[in-house]
Amino acid sequence: MRGFGAFLGKELRETVHTWRIWVLPAFILFSALSSPLITFLMPTLVDRLGGMPQGFAISVPDPTALAAYVEYLGNLGELVMFALVIAYGGIVSSEVRSGTAALALSKPLSRGAFVLAKWLSQLLVVAVAAAVATAVCIGLTTVLLGVGPAQATVAAVALWFVYAMVILSAMVLLSAVLPAPAAAAGAGIGVYASFAILAQFEATSRLTPAGLMPAAQAVLNGEPAHWQAPVATGIAVSAACLGAAVWRFTRREI
Amino acid sequence: MPLIAASVSLGSPLVVALLAVLAVVELGLLAWALLDLARRPAGKVAGGSRLLWLLLCVFVQLLGPVLYLVVGRMREAPRQVPPPQAPGGDGHVARAAAALYDAAGRHPRAPADGAPADLIATTEGSGPAVELIGVRKVFRTAAALDGLSLSVPEGSVFGFLGPNGAGKTTTLRILAGLARPTSGEARVLGHDVAGAGGDVRAVVGFLPDVPAFYKWMTAPQYLRFAGNLFGLRGEALEARVAALLDLAGLAGVDTRIGGFSRGMKQRLGVAQALVNAPRLLLLDEPTSALDPIGRREVLDMIAALRGRTTVFFSTHILADVERVCDTVAIIDNGRVVAHAPIDELRRRRGGLSRLAVEVDEPQRLAPALEGAAWLRAIEVVDDGGLRLATVDLVAALRVLPALIARLGLALRRLESDELSLEDVFVDLVEGERR
Numbered sequence: 001m002r003g004f005g006a007f008l009g010k011e012l013r014e015t016v017h018t019w020r021i022w023v024l025p026a027f028i029l030f031s032a033l034s035s036p037l038i039t040f041l042m043p044t045l046v047d048r049l050g051g052m053p054q055g056f057a058i059s060v061p062d063p064t065a066l067a068a069y070v071e072y073l074g075n076l077g078e079l080v081m082f083a084l085v086i087a088y089g090g091i092v093s094s095e096v097r098s099g100t101a102a103l104a105l106s107k108p109l110s111r112g113a114f115v116l117a118k119w120l121s122q123l124l125v126v127a128v129a130a131a132v133a134t135a136v137c138i139g140l141t142t143v144l145l146g147v148g149p150a151q152a153t154v155a156a157v158a159l160w161f162v163y164a165m166v167i168l169s170a171m172v173l174l175s176a177v178l179p180a181p182a183a184a185a186g187a188g189i190g191v192y193a194s195f196a197i198l199a200q201f202e203a204t205s206r207l208t209p210a211g212l213m214p215a216a217q218a219v220l221n222g223e224p225a226h227w228q229a230p231v232a233t234g235i236a237v238s239a240a241c242l243g244a245a246v247w248r249f250t251r252r253e254i
Numbered sequence: 255m256p257l258i259a260a261s262v263s264l265g266s267p268l269v270v271a272l273l274a275v276l277a278v279v280e281l282g283l284l285a286w287a288l289l290d291l292a293r294r295p296a297g298k299v300a301g302g303s304r305l306l307w308l309l310l311c312v313f314v315q316l317l318g319p320v321l322y323l324v325v326g327r328m329r330e331a332p333r334q335v336p337p338p339q340a341p342g343g344d345g346h347v348a349r350a351a352a353a354l355y356d357a358a359g360r361h362p363r364a365p366a367d368g369a370p371a372d373l374i375a376t377t378e379g380s381g382p383a384v385e386l387i388g389v390r391k392v393f394r395t396a397a398a399l400d401g402l403s404l405s406v407p408e409g410s411v412f413g414f415l416g417p418n419g420a421g422k423t424t425t426l427r428i429l430a431g432l433a434r435p436t437s438g439e440a441r442v443l444g445h446d447v448a449g450a451g452g453d454v455r456a457v458v459g460f461l462p463d464v465p466a467f468y469k470w471m472t473a474p475q476y477l478r479f480a481g482n483l484f485g486l487r488g489e490a491l492e493a494r495v496a497a498l499l500d501l502a503g504l505a506g507v508d509t510r511i512g513g514f515s516r517g518m519k520q521r522l523g524v525a526q527a528l529v530n531a532p533r534l535l536l537l538d539e540p541t542s543a544l545d546p547i548g549r550r551e552v553l554d555m556i557a558a559l560r561g562r563t564t565v566f567f568s569t570h571i572l573a574d575v576e577r578v579c580d581t582v583a584i585i586d587n588g589r590v591v592a593h594a595p596i597d598e599l600r601r602r603r604g605g606l607s608r609l610a611v612e613v614d615e616p617q618r619l620a621p622a623l624e625g626a627a628w629l630r631a632i633e634v635v636d637d638g639g640l641r642l643a644t645v646d647l648v649a650a651l652r653v654l655p656a657l658i659a660r661l662g663l664a665l666r667r668l669e670s671d672e673l674s675l676e677d678v679f680v681d682l683v684e685g686e687r688r
Contacts, residue, residue, distance in 0.1 A: 006482035017470040099466030106430040106460035107483040108452035254432040
């Protein structure tokens with residue numbers, strides 16, 4: 001892991017200095033702001049739309065803090081995940097393609113450190129963005145809709161974070177294997193879709209990382225949640241993805 | 255919030271339509287502001303804080319983006335890139351390169367780096383700096399290197415010559431640890447490159463043919479980053495960075511690398527390759543992107559490093575090799591076709607010397623020379639002179655002036671015209687292909 005600290009520092013500075021800072025954090029923050037606002041305004045908007053035929057009416061339940069948090073979690077699980085997959089299609093390969101990896105890796109920087117520093121830096125970005133956005137979401141929801149299950153929301157977002165870690169690790173592996181970022185992003189969408197399908201089945205939802213989002217929704221709704229096995233397998237799958245990514249990248253010619 | 259206020263006044267389809275237009279305008283302004291913020295350096299934003307403007311744009315709807323677009327963006331000043339600070343001829347670059355090694359005590363890395371002692375210590379004369387033994391490199395079905403073998407003594411300046419596609423860059427990538435040979439062995443300072451990994455790379459400096467940098471960094475930032483990868487820290491690193499910026503003529507340049515010319519990038523590339531004061535400096539076409547002054551400076555620098563480190567540089571510019579190299583290898587089709595000190599190479603190619611002769615009536619001199627024992631060939635050149643190939647230069651120089659005088663001709667020029675490396679190169683490469 002030679003050069004890990006130096007390269008991690010570069011990755012974090014790069015996140016702040018380039019477009020990367022704007023993508024995921026912006027999406028996460030947008031979800032945090034829009035979810036309570038839309039929940040709060042939805043009945044008014046529907047009510048004022050008018051134009052419905054005689055005898056028809058759209059029934060919208062009263063907005064609640066819980067509904068805002070459910071909306072926020074839904075956005076994290078869909079909108080933000082798509083952004084993550086697309087933004088990190090070239091997380092490893094883009095430096096190889098641009099030639100910057102050749103200069104860095106001709107120095108005593110190990111291939112493993114190169115891959116893991118990229119993974120950890122982006123995981124930190126997601127963690128910080130999610131923490132800030134969740135705080136913003138809870139604050140705005142409390143102002144607009146009153147006190148809600150904030151603690152359960154934090155727990156649900158923590159489960160979402162494990163899911164994000166799994167997807168990020170898969171993207172690191174795909175980007176180490178596939179030289180084209182678009183191909184890696186396409187494969188990443190396939191991974192995401194596979195998890196969505198696996199989440200529909202009881203067994204796979206209980207035992208694999210595919211169950212992380214259903215578990216997060218259950219935690220938020222105050223229902224019994226089977227989160228232990230998905231978290232454990234999620235961490236294991238992440239570790240396996242990273243191990244495979246390092247192994248593949250170590251053998252790759254730059 | 256403007257959106258909340260607007261929603262209160264809803265009541266008709268017209269108002270809904272207006273609200274939709276407002277939303278589009280708002281989102282458009284927000285996107286424009288965020289894109290501009292993402293592209294703009296922190297120094298070009300009013301107040302210097304992009305994060306603050308981001309929060310303002312996101313939280314204060316409509317007004318935030320408008321404020322940013324109107325007052326937050328500072329006008330771009332014309333880019334001021336100082337010219338290189340040592341416009342050639344004064345030996346500045348060569349002195350700076352030599353001083354770099356002297357300051358580093360000829361120890362390539364800081365003690366904290368943990369490289370094996372045999373790699374940190376200088377071991378001139380103890381063995382070759384580079385050794386390639388039957389290296390083959392196959393890409394799919396094509397062999398880029400076909401049993402390449404050569405040895406480079408430590409402390410020498412070694413020219414690696416070959417036409418395009420001969421395998422020069424592939425060889426350098428293998429030596430830099432970026433590629434692996436399909437078969438054979440590549441050894442640097444006595445260690446197998448593939449096996450030793452970071453230990454070998456810790457004492458090697460590498461400049462690829464087209465160096466690519468992180469565009470958002472400045473030159474000092476990149477050199478600090480490179481130094482950090484070698485374990486350099488604190489004052490030692492800052493002193494090294496300052497010396498290298500001076501060497502590269504980039505001191506005082508605070509522009510991001512994305513705005514550099516190709517020549518500036520090449521000079522920065524040379525500087526980053528020297529950040530660890532390497533025991534082996536691998537340079538792939540180091541002068542290809544430089545103007546004549548920059549090229550001369552880099553060649554002076556390479557010459558100044560003779561004896562301080564081993565320089566292995568590839569090029570197809572023969573004049574550069576003739577100017578600074580002790581020894582050359584010429585490769586073609588992935589194989590070495592010649593490997594020797596330059597003088598020996600010239601001698602080996604036929605043992606001929608050349609003479610350029612200019613007289614007022616060359617057509618009278620040419621027949622008079624026929625049959626001379628020292629003469630191998632005569633060529634009448636366009637400007638009225640003669641080009642002679644001789645096996646005995648001394649005899650030719652003795653005989654020719656007397657013969658010209660006897661014929662009553664006026665001697666304008668008599669000059670030894672040595673076989674150039676270009677002649678050797680073309681001869682060898684074409685001979686190999688035949």
